[in-house]
Amino acid sequence: MKVLIVGSGGREHAIAWKVAQSPKVDKIYCAPGNAGIEEYAECVNIKAMEFERLAAFAKEKEIDLTVVGMDDPLVGGIVDVFEAQGLRVFGPRRNAAILEGSKAFSKDLMKKYGIPTAAYENFDDADAALAYLETAKFPIVLKADGLALGKGVLICETLEDAKAGVREIMTDKKFGEAGSRMVIEEFLTGREVSVLSFVDGKTIKPMTSAQDHKRAGDGDTGLNTGGMGTFSPSPFYTKEVDDFCRKYIYQPTVDAMAAEGREFKGIIFFGLMLTADGPRVLEYNARFGDPEAQVVLPRMKTDIVDVFEACIDGTLDQINMEFEDNAAVCVVLASDGYPVSYQKGFPISGLETFKDKDGYYVFHAGTAKNEKGIVTNGGRVLGVTAKGEDLKAARQNAYEAVKWIDFENKYYRNDIGKAIDEA
Ligand code: AMP
Numbered sequence: 470m471k472v473l474i475v476g477s478g479g480r481e482h483a484i485a486w487k488v489a490q491s492p493k494v495d496k497i498y499c500a501p502g503n504a505g506i507e508e509y510a511e512c513v514n515i516k517a518m519e520f521e522r523l524a525a526f527a528k529e530k531e532i533d534l535t536v537v538g539m540d541d542p543l544v545g546g547i548v549d550v551f552e553a554q555g556l557r558v559f560g561p562r563r564n565a566a567i568l569e570g571s572k573a574f575s576k577d578l579m580k581k582y583g584i585p586t587a588a589y590e591n592f593d594d595a596d597a598a599l600a601y602l603e604t605a606k607f608p609i610v611l612k613a614d615g616l617a618l619g620k621g622v623l624i625c626e627t628l629e630d631a632k633a634g635v636r637e638i639m640t641d642k643k644f645g646e647a648g649s650r651m652v653i654e655e656f657l658t659g660r661e662v663s664v665l666s667f668v669d670g671k672t673i674k675p676m677t678s679a680q681d682h683k684r685a686g687d688g689d690t691g692l693n694t695g696g697m698g699t700f701s702p703s704p705f706y707t708k709e710v711d712d713f714c715r716k717y718i719y720q721p722t723v724d725a726m727a728a729e730g731r732e733f734k735g736i737i738f739f740g741l742m743l744t745a746d747g748p749r750v751l752e753y754n755a756r757f758g759d760p761e762a763q764v765v766l767p768r769m770k771t772d773i774v775d776v777f778e779a780c781i782d783g784t785l786d787q788i789n790m791e792f793e794d795n796a797a798v799c800v801v802l803a804s805d806g807y808p809v810s811y812q813k814g815f816p817i818s819g820l821e822t823f824k825d826k827d828g829y830y831v832f833h834a835g836t837a838k839n840e841k842g843i844v845t846n847g848g849r850v851l852g853v854t855a856k857g858e859d860l861k862a863a864r865q866n867a868y869e870a871v872k873w874i875d876f877e878n879k880y881y882r883n884d885i886g887k888a889i890d891e892a
């Protein structure tokens with residue numbers, strides 16, 4: 470089989486690595502890819518939003534399966550373009566990717582179908598939102614409706630902050646058109662957990678759980694980022710929580726989408742808050758998480774190509790999904806200054822150390838290859854993942870492996886997985 474992967478981050482590197490394990494696969498292409506993905510795939514210089522060029526490429530190379538890693542192309546309808554040309558593609562169509570593409574849509578869906586989530590109101594108009602805040606309880610959460618690189622969520626402690634937030638989102642359009650509508654919702658407290666799942670339109674198979682660390686600094690301080698590290702599984706995601714989520718969240722979401730005529734095939738990523746009153750959905754994503762994929766996929770035993778195909782064919786009920794009974798931790802190595810401003814172009818050393826080490830992985834995010842070798846080329850540069858027999862061992866291994874890599878401006882959090890100690 471020939472597989473095309475669309476995307477260029479650490480998540481797509483993890484997907485490419487996992488696809489490469491499948492005995493069915495002879496050749497992998499990645500568009501646009503990165504310097505690390507090149508180890509498994511031929512990278513082609515077509516951007517993820519160039520749907521027609523991608524489809525033409527897939528036809529020319531007789532690609533058997535295309536896998537889309539990123540949210541923008543999914544929400545923009547890449548799957549519809551591929552399907553219209555008779556190409557096999559893994560991911561939700563545009564009318565289903567709206568589950569991630571519009572927070573107002575997803576909140577209304579949850580309300581209509583009784584899926585547990587924070588209380589909320591949607592607004593199309595800044596004045597109405599400002600008026601609503603006058604009687605609201607604080608802290609309160611403001612969310613731009615559309616995609617905003619994970620940055621469109623503001624947690625406001627005071628009425629003043631919240632009013633400024635509404636103006637930023639709706640009047641100043643800090644997140645662009647994503648802020649033409651917004652959701653204002655109740656602030657929830659508890660442990661956060663991410664559960665990624667495969668969906669074939671009817672059946673849903675959750676993967677193992679994970680937890681992300683979104684803030685830039687140790688102790689969850691500093692700005693929000695795309696994600697500074699992850700661990701899997703979450704010790705807080707108990708059997709009881711899993712049973713509840715399967716019954717009241719996972720299957721009901723898939724059934725709700727089908728009932729709305731928006732059959733969902735692909736990945737649903739549930740961002741959950743485990744509150745004192747039970748699990749609540751914070752958000753849905755329509756793709757693998759980054760860096761969640763970097764801890765979940767190394768633990769997956771099942772051939773991922775079989776699972777992708779079953780999702781497309783509607784036969785996921787016949788797949789026996791298995792994960793290793795161990796743990797993994799991913800520490801993101803970033804450029805100092807991320808997520809604001811940072812220098813790039815520094816040579817990276819130590820990548821070869823990972824080659825012959827079982828259970829250790831280095832997934833490239835922002836890297837490039839030039840005459841100096843592999844150099845830094847982004848805010849999040851690499852994800853260093855290590856497995857271990859349990860979370861503590863995995864964390865120790867990951868922080869050991871972090872030392873193997875060096876580049877100027879290397880920055881990482883020292884407390885990825887610290888929550889494990891409280892379990
Ligand atoms: P989202 O993009 O919706 O996942 O939001 C980003 C982050 O904001 C989440 O991972 C949470 O840490 C936080 N967040 C979102 N919604 C809420 C909420 N209702 N209560 C508390 N924190 C929230």
Ligand code: GLY
Nearest residue numbers: 681696758759760
């Ligand atoms: N790590 C969070 C996300 O991929 O949205």
